[in-house]
Amino acid sequence: MADSWPLQLLTFLLSFTLWGYSVAMSDDGRVLLQFRATLSSGGGDAALSSWAGGKGPCMDQNVSAWTGVYCENGNVSTLQLENMGLSGKLDLDILTGLLGLRSLSFSNNSFEGPVPDFTKLPALKSIYLSMNRFSGEIPDGMFSAMRALKKVWLSHNNLSGRIPSSLTVPTKLMEVGLDGNKFEGKLPDLRQPELRMVNVSYNNLEGPIPERLSNMSASLFEGNKNLCGAPLGVSCTPSKKLAPALLVGIILIAVKVLTLLIGLIGFLLRRRAPKGKTTTDKLQPGKSKRIEDLEAASVEKGSADHDGEKKKVSKKEQGKLTFVAEGRRKFDMQDLLKASAEVLGSGNFGSSYKATLVDAPAVVVKRFKEMNGVGREDFQEHMRRLGRLSHSNLLPLVAYYYRKEEKLLITEFVPKGSLAHMLHGNRGSTESPLDWPTRLNIVKGVARGLAYLYEELPMLTVPHGHLKSSNVLLDQSLAPLLADYALVPVMNKATASKVMVAYKSPECARHGKPSKKSDVWCFGILILEILTGEFPANHLTQGKAGAGDLASWVSRIASEERASPVFDKNMKGTENNEGEMLKLLQIAMACCETDDESRWELMTVLEKIEEIKGE
The missing domain is CATH 1.10.510.10 (Transferase(Phosphotransferase) domain 1)
Incomplete structure (x- = not known):
């Protein structure tokens, strides 16, 4: 018995050391390390290499050295693991140990299988799972217990079935993104007072759009053949189908009339345009022109033809404006280029113009030349994120335009x-x-x-x-x-x-x-x-x-x-x-x-x- 006491002492010291490390590492740290072990990735492990040892992710209360981890009052509040090549099935059971967790984002990864069971994290305020490979139906009662939920984004997956009716339960709901899936059936009757965006475009939905959503942008509901009502402008009253031959005739007549109108408008515009004017005048702040002319004067559009005039950007190259602000009257790139405009100034990023549109409030167009740090999809995702911001002391983003060489950001004009x-x-x-x-x-x-x-x-x-x-x-x-x-x-x-x-x-x-x-x-x-x-x-x-x-x-x-x-x-x-x-x-x-x-x-x-x- 006396001979065994050194071994007992050694065992005690080893246990004490392990216990000391366990105390040093925070509970949140242990949970995250367990969660990391469940992830499969093509490079995600390297991206999460900062998750290791020490006292845990929230040593400095609100600042974390762990990638994608954000803290509040010493606890993990946000897990932001976007664009990391993570794959496999997403199991949230382990994360129930993060008592302060309020926001999850795994957007733009390769997770597959059913949507994770969020009922185990009822305190979540924000969920971002867009651009993954989730499939199957979402249980109808998934969001019943999520009283604090404000934002849920499941865009561009492979989800099907009906949209859960339990989305009507969270009273603070502000944003819902379900676009680019295979949802079918009717939209739930969402009535939350703070609801400002519900994107269900490009699904297989049918029936009337709920009245609470009727003042939102029509683009949020497009791509659903059988949705009707405002703001789509499609009547929900059944109508008789036209005979195919009559329908073809109507289309042909409409095309001819449209062609004649375009030709007439072009003729009138050419007659009104001053002869002998070029678009290469020197720009001065406050001088009114069209943005189309301002661009020709300030940007090299291409090589000169035999008359020495700059080539115009083709309609195909111009692309289209993407609106992110709700409740604004929309316009297209042609409206913008033809608008009366004046130069407001030229800053570090590029030039700014005030554009006065017909029957619409004036806007400011900012041209950015040095925005080639991210690709189209990442750029669009970030612009959508900015479009979701809403505060009385922020100038809201109205729309943007993407081209590889340059970008336009459009905001309200502030006199x-x-x-x-x-x-x-x-x-x-x-x-x-x-x-x-x-x-x-x-x-x-x-x-x-x-x-x-x-x-x-x-x-x-x-x-x-x-x-x-x-x-x-x-x-x-x-x-x-x-x-x-x-x-x-x-x-x-x-x-x-x-x-x-x-x-x-x-x-x-x-x-x-x-x-x-x-x-x-x-x-x-x-x-x-x-x-x-x-x-x-x-x-x-x-x-x-x-x-x-x-x-x-x-x-x-x-x-x-x-x-x-x-x-x-x-x-x-x-x-x-x-x-x-x-x-x-x-x-x-x-x-x-x-x-x-x-x-x-x-x-x-x-x-x-x-x-x-x-x-």
Whole structure:
């Protein structure tokens, strides 16, 4: 017995060591490692190589070094494993151990078999399983217990049978994507108050479209031969079928009439066009032309013919516009090219035009030349993702146009223009400069818009990526609208590092890569610009991103006790508000910490800003 005690001691120490490792590794970490072991992939294992050892995926509360894992309050909240070549059957049983899990995305992989059983994860808010190989029917009661569900996307699989009636149960449902499958039967009577998109296009559905969905875009229901009612414009009242011979006759007559109309319109347009005019006039901002002419004047379309005129882009090459915004009157590329337009400016990405359409609100068309970082499908998926965003402080994306060489993004026209113009281009005008209460409200609106982007796009390192005063537009009430957001995933990496503001943050100067807090740094600089009226570019040290910036200038000439010298002297409404202004200045400086580890989290910034009360 005495001889066995060393062996017992050794066994105890080994057990203690293993127990210590188990404690060190978080519960969420163990669950994810077990889940990874169930995955089959063609490269997915390498993509998830960061899932290993340590204390687990959420060491820094809300920041994870594990690929595709996003945390909240120290727990895994989002699992985003897109485009990783994962295959086999998707078993979610193991993930029931992730108590904080709220969003799942396995889009664009090769999973097959039946749709996973989501009833085991009733707290999910978002489900993205589009572009896989799931097949078969979805049990009718699948979504009965999912009271928190907001978004479910199962597009472009091989699903069949009826759409589950249990989709009527989640009261917070906002988006449903079931397009590109083989669903049949009638649409469930969805009536959720926050529902804004239901895409069931290209299935085998029949019957009337529910009244709640009748104000959505017709494109969300196309490709179903037997669907009827608004917005398709197909009557649900049965009608007698025409005899084949009569139907052919009607079609032939319609084609002839259409041909005559096209010829007549072309003749009238040629008569109205000024003779001897070319489309190579020099472009000037504010000069009204057609976008078709503006493009010919500003872009090389091809080699010149014998008369020296540029070749026009053919209709086939022009492609078509894809709309992502709901409730807007649609137009096609020809309407856009023929619209009265003026140049708004030329930025780092390309030119911007204001297009005034017939019987439709004016829009802004932005031409991007440096968006060849992703293929067509990835680009379209990201644009659809941006189209699903909806917030009072975001400028919504209306439509986009894809061509390999260039892309167009179409947004609403905002008459008041940019914050940069109001701060720096308005000197000497009759319009009063922005006062303190207005500037504070602008800061609050920008913070809320940023927080929404961080919540809705947790998979992006920099959910905005290009935050600056010229990308903050002001509506009629001077409320801010963020523009040019979330474009990093579709930009060439080299171009992004040269022109996007987040890539000029101090951590990019040190490591060459932006961090999750690079947007916060940009926001801090923007707040200082609003408070001081100083243009940030005037304080940059040539060739040193993040060095000699506006924050450094402010810190040199101001102190916590006496910051008044830095405030914009043209700012009105500052009486008795210097204490509040000083609080905002301190928040801005906390956003501009050179060390991103010491820099405040965005949600902390938002909370502190909301505490400031304006006049």
